[in-house]
Amino acid sequence: MSIKGQPPQSQAQTHSLSQMEKRPLYEQIKETLLARLAADYWRPGELLPSEPKLAGEFGVxxxxIRRALDEMVSQGLLTRHQGRGTAVTEHTPFRFFDLLRADGARELPESKTLRISVNAASRTERDALELATGKKVIRIIRVRYLNLEPKIYETISVSRDLFSAFATMDARDVPNTIYNYxxxxxxxxxxxxxxxxxxxxxxxxxxxYLHIDVGTPLLEIECVAYSHRNQPIEQRISRCLTDEHHYCSSPS
Amino acid sequence: MSIKGQPPQSQAQTHSLSQMEKRPLYEQIKETLLARLAADYWRPGELLPSEPKLAGEFGVxxxxIRRALDEMVSQGLLTRHQGRGTAVTEHTPFRFFDLLRADGARELPESKTLRISVNAASRTERDALELATGKKVIRIIRVRYLNLEPKIYETISVSRDLFSAFATMDARDVPNTIYNYxxxxxxxxxxxxxxxxxxxxxxxxxxxYLHIDVGTPLLEIECVAYSHRNQPIEQRISRCLTDEHHYCSSPS
DNA sequence: ACCTCAAATTCTTATATAAGACTTAGAACA
DNA sequence: TGTTCTAAGTCTTATATAAGAATTTGAGGT
Structure with a gap:
């Protein structure tokens, strides 16, 4: 029984990749790992246990294991390096910011929050965030600057039930890269x-706020951000001045 | 030798997945299959040989084989069904048309070609199509209709060297779904x-052409279409009226 | 400071088994 | 005689495991 390299103690009972389950093993494992990621079991940048270790832990x-990890890599959640290990992806602030300069370079926008308010969710907000009628949202309105010039007028809506802390926050304390927050x-x-x-x-x-004439054409980006299991987290409407920048779709 | 279902003639020598090669086998196989796809070796909708057959043919x-096919599936080139086989994806006319109605439905646009001309490639055209200085392009200008209303003013640019047939074509003969063409x-x-x-x-x-006032905001989509091996095929600038439609990015 | 080597990791490939889908032979029935 | 249904058989892709190769890292020696 005393095989060298065996993980310490008994820890083989909690996983329950139920044999009765019809779904494939790698999918159940992926779900478990996803849940751990969501629970901050491993921090961004941290190395996960090696494939053989995870295999031992899950008893497969x-x-x-590799198949489960592969899928998470293709989703951009994990990063792997041969010889080094598998790490939780550290999302750069740019990850979901798609406004590029003409030369293709990315600039990180600065932000100035104008107002925070609590309102009844509008029809589109309820649709986007999958909220029941009567639910409330917190709205954050801010201006974003690229190269010190105001370029984006942005309205962020989140469920008050999930993010009540925002309601009492001072506008100056709203962080710039809000997904990280x-x-x-x-x-x-x-x-x-x-x-x-x-x-x-x-x-x-x-x-x-954007120092332009009324009626100037703006690019309106309506963005819904999702967490694990496709749970909608935030709706964001960005109205952008695209004289020096453009939106770039991820290549399909 | 006369096994039923065997492909005709000798075709087992040409593959040469050079053992000397440093690249993994599945990648070399993928490349070969990609080349066949590009050469119309199999028609869209047609079933490829089964995995065991391909394995036998390539000697792996x-x-x-599965790994090579998997990657091509994830690129949308192939479609697989358990128990049936692996088929070349038939691209619907909608595949690369991203303007949706408010309710999320897709409408196939009608097109009316206004003009076809041959010009020296502009700077942006040369960049997009990777053409040398002095090369010429064929420009096709057309209006596209959604639900019978003019919504898109579109300029298509392609290399004259590749698509010379366009130059002598009558405007009425330009097909609507031009990628298929x-x-x-x-x-x-x-x-x-x-x-x-x-x-x-x-x-x-x-x-x-769009029955609107001068200065009305339009959504400009500058699209570069690529074939296999990232060869640029076409640049297209679509200027769209987005009063009833919107552009939808593929979920990342 | 540089080189060598060993350990740890992921990557690549192969094989075996399971599960789904289509085909066809043949019985049952009109 | 013709039609319909059933079930077995065969083809397909899907899943799981194992073993060796390639790569990185870091310790130890020169």
Whole structure:
């Protein structure tokens, strides 16, 4: 029984990759790992146990672990290096920011929060965030600067039930890279998003903050951010001045 | 030798998955299959040989074939069904059309070609299509209709060297779903694309064709379409009226 | 400071078994 | 005689495991 390299103690009971389950093993394992990631079991940048170790822990072969990890890598959740190990991806602040300069370079925007308010969710907010009628949302309105010039007028909506801490927060304390904040303060990582884009005209308010004329064409990006299991986390409507930048779709 | 179902003639010598090669087998196989796809060795919708057959042909195990096929499936080139087989994906006309109605439904646009011309390639065209200085392009300008209303003013640019047949074509004969035409007439399938989006103002010409006022905000989509091996095929600039439709990014 | 070697890791390939889908032979029935 | 249904058989892809190769890292020696 005393095989060298065996993991310490008894820890083989808690996983229960139920044999009765119809779903394939690698999928159950992926789900478990996903849950751990969501629970901050491993920190971003941290190395996961090696494939053989995980295989031992779950009582399956290395290849099965590998398949689960492969899928998470293709989702951008993990990063692997031969000879080194498998790490939790550290999301750069750029990960979900798709406005590029003409030369293709990315600039990190600065942000100035204008207002935080609590409102009844609108129809589109309820649809996007999958909220029941009567639920409330917290709205954060801010202006974002690229190369020190105001380029984006942005309205962020989140469920008050999930992010009540925002309601009492001072506008100055709203962090710039807010997805990181969701992950660190609330333990809710944003792992995917879906964008819808239109052309629009600058309103009076937008014109004032973006230093442009009323009616100037703006690129409107309506973005819904999702956490694990496709749970919608945030709706964001960004109205962007695209004189020096453009939105870049991920190559399909 | 006369095994039933055997492909005709001798075809087992040409593969040469050179043992000297440093690249993994599955990658070399993928490359070969990709080349066959590009050469129209199998037609869209057609079933490929089964995994064991391919394994036998290439002299590798089924798992290795599987890995090559898996990657091509994830790129959307192949479609697999357990128990049936692996087929070449038939691209619907919608595959690369990202303008959706508010309810999320897709409408196939009608097109009216306005003009076909041959010009020296502009700077952006040369960049997009990777053409040498002095090379010429064929430009196709057309209006596209959604639900019978003019919504898109579109300029298509392709290399004259590759698509000379366009130069002498009557405007009325330009097909609506032009990617299919590339694949069927020129044997050049479009397998991916990259979009860049901006907000813009309708010019006088656009205003006339789209039945709108000059200066109306339009969504400008600059799209470069690629064939196998990332060869750029076409640049397309679509200026879209987004009062009833919106651009939808593929979920990342 | 540089080189060598050993240990740990992921990567590649192969093989075996399971599960789903289509085909066809043949019985049952009209 | 023709039709319909059933079930077995055969083809397909899906899943799981194992073993050796390639790569990185770091310790130890020169």
């Amino acid at each position: 072969s290395q290849g099965t 969701y992950e660190q303060k609330f333990g809710v990582p944003v792992v995917s998003k879906r964008d819808r884009l239109r052309a629009a005209s600058a309103t009076q308010v937008e014109a004032r | 195990s089924q798992g290795t 590339y694949e069927q007439k020129f044997g050049v399938p479009v397998v991916s694309k990259r979009d860049r989006l901006r907000a813009a103002s309708a010019t006088q010409v656009e205003a006339r």
